[in-house]
Amino acid sequence: MSTVGIVFLVLGVLLLVVLCASIRIVRQATAVVVERLGKYHKTLETGVHMVIPFFDRCSRPISLKEIVADFKPQPVITKDNVTMQIDTVVYFQVTDPKLFSYGVDSPIRAIENLTATTLRNIVGELELDETLTSRDIVNTKMRNIIDEATDPWGIKINRVELKNILPPKDIQDAMEKQMRAERERREQILKAEGEKRSNILVAEGEKQAQILRAEAEKQTKILQAEARKAELIAQAEGENKAIELINNANPNAQYITLQGFEALKVLANGKSTKIIVPSEIQNISGLLASMTEVVKGDNNLINNEKSANHEKVETKTVRKTKK
Numbered sequence: 001m002s003t004v005g006i007v008f009l010v011l012g013v014l015l016l017v018v019l020c021a022s023i024r025i026v027r028q029a030t031a032v033v034v035e036r037l038g039k040y041h042k043t044l045e046t047g048v049h050m051v052i053p054f055f056d057r058c059s060r061p062i063s064l065k066e067i068v069a070d071f072k073p074q075p076v077i078t079k080d081n082v083t084m085q086i087d088t089v090v091y092f093q094v095t096d097p098k099l100f101s102y103g104v105d106s107p108i109r110a111i112e113n114l115t116a117t118t119l120r121n122i123v124g125e126l127e128l129d130e131t132l133t134s135r136d137i138v139n140t141k142m143r144n145i146i147d148e149a150t151d152p153w154g155i156k157i158n159r160v161e162l163k164n165i166l167p168p169k170d171i172q173d174a175m176e177k178q179m180r181a182e183r184e185r186r187e188q189i190l191k192a193e194g195e196k197r198s199n200i201l202v203a204e205g206e207k208q209a210q211i212l213r214a215e216a217e218k219q220t221k222i223l224q225a226e227a228r229k230a231e232l233i234a235q236a237e238g239e240n241k242a243i244e245l246i247n248n249a250n251p252n253a254q255y256i257t258l259q260g261f262e263a264l265k266v267l268a269n270g271k272s273t274k275i276i277v278p279s280e281i282q283n284i285s286g287l288l289a290s291m292t293e294v295v296k297g298d299n300n301l302i303n304n305e306k307s308a309n310h311e312k313v314e315t316k317t318v319r320k321t322k323k
Helices: 003-022 097-102 107-123 128-133 135-153 169-249 253-269 279-322
Strands: 023-026 030-036 039-044 047-050 056-058 067-070 074-077 083-094 155-166
Touching: 003 023, 023 030, 030 097, 039 097, 067 107, 074 107, 083 107, 083 135, 097 135, 107 135, 107 155, 128 135, 135 155
Parallel strands: none
Antiparallel strands: 023 047, 030 039, 030 056, 067 083, 074 083, 083 155
16 A cells, blocks of 8 residues: 555544544533633534534533532521521522523532522521521522522522521420420310310200200190190080980979989088088988987987996995995
8 A cells, every 4th residue: 555545544534533523412401612712602502513623612511401409508597596507409590501601610609608698698687486487488588689699690590498497406395395385285275165165065955955844844734734624625515415404304303302412412521510501402401400419319328328337337446445
């Protein structure tokens, strides 16, 4: 092989190497900054690009995806002089590769320091309780401040979150005791409310029971009165019907006399000391009075005889005793 052939072969190889070096492939969701002779030239987007070897220098691919930066806990002092450890998580995205490359040196470190200082400024205006209950407010303020500060760097801050808030151990113990006391207080309140409700329900139940018992007694008395009324009406109607039947039968004197004797039996069985006898049966009552006096006279004679005999016996007994 001649010298000319070797030279052409070497030149061909060099040309192939230069051609390969001039081709630049940019992947999806990345960008490449090109400098020509040390000066910014252009930004390569996704796809295949041609550059001039030895004149153009390409930077490392810059990710355009959202990046999550988890920063270590930072000591923060609240308004009431309580030192806490707070770690943050920042979600950001590169929007301008040129500004990202030339705006700030070590962008991630810059964001971390900016986040720490902003967090101290915001929490320093809040007390401990406000810091624990105002995470959303702190997150919003930090995102607005950091996003405005990083805009010249070609960075967009999407979200800022407080990941952990760690008060000192003694403060945690005091908060746990306070929380326990609050829970016990709520438990006692709920228990008292339950007892109150239970007593009210019991009282209402007793009230309803008394009302129902009273209603039942009232209905019972009404029914008894109705029954008594119906009984009296039926009895009166029966007596009226009986009298009507007797009148229609034209009773004679013997029937009336017999009824008079029945009435006297009823009067005699009573406990009254005075008896008023109608004039129609005065003769019968006089006869009965005479018979009563005869019976009383016989009883008196019998009693007198018994008394005389008793005196005789006592006289004989005394005489025997004297002897």
